[in-house]
């Protein structure tokens with residue numbers, strides 16, 4: 001999983017949409033920023049660049065293994081402001097109220113059983129007037145060119161339903177922030193687009209095929225036929241994959 005997060009983070013189209021969202025929040029020099037569900041620290045390193053030496057970045061994750069990897073990678077980051085990485089559950093943040101200028105969760109809420117509980121905690125630790133931002137994919141809106149459209153939908157929707165608490169999380173984010181009591185909610189919709197089968201996309205689709213077999217959605221030979229269909233589309237230069245990302249931001253009322 002750590003390698004997958006880093007590969008996604010390096011993919012140019014993904015880096016662009018992640019950074020566009022951070023500017024949309026916005027995160028500015030001197031900010032104290034919390035990232036919930038920081039994984040290997042892909043976003044933490046972007047945040048460190050944005051907040052500069054006067055700022056502070058705190059990442060929390062419930063996985064100690066991913067945090068260990070994040071510590072190594074963040075140590076390697078050249079220009080480092082104050083970065084702290086801690087094990088914590090987003091639903092019980094170990095911080096005082098009003099501690100941060102901004103609290104963010106990037107591709108995390110779709111994995112969470114109680115999204116409102118996590119967002120309420122993010123609101124609690126943000127100062128009045130500060131920003132709470134969440135960005136997620138929406139697995140109801142994935143377009144892939146493939147000769148077998150029905151099989152593609154069976155695999156993509158079937159696997160998403162198994163692995164995410166809410167596969168349609170993206171479109172629900174503005175409503176989630178409103179329910180958590182935030183003001184001035186804004187939405188940035190962005191698209192991950194790949195026409196060449198980037199390494200991350202290839203691994204993502206291979207993992208979908210593997211998981212479709214392990215969840216009993218298709219058998220191994222059908223999964224292989226599906227992957228062969230993708231290879232054929234790529235060879236024809238006809239491959240397109242798009243995945244929508246929704247980034248919502250609200251302000252904590254004074």
Ligand SMILES: C[S@@+](CC[C@H](N)C(=O)[O-])C[C@H]1O[C@@H](n2cnc3c(N)ncnc32)[C@H](O)[C@@H]1O
Nearest residue numbers: 037038039042061062063089090106107108111
């Ligand atoms: C898809 S990764 C995203 C990592 C990082 N935000 C990024 O964009 O590269 C989701 C992360 O959320 C973490 N996570 C999921 N539920 C969590 C929770 N309730 N509290 C803290 N972390 C959580 C997982 O351990 C994982 O590292």
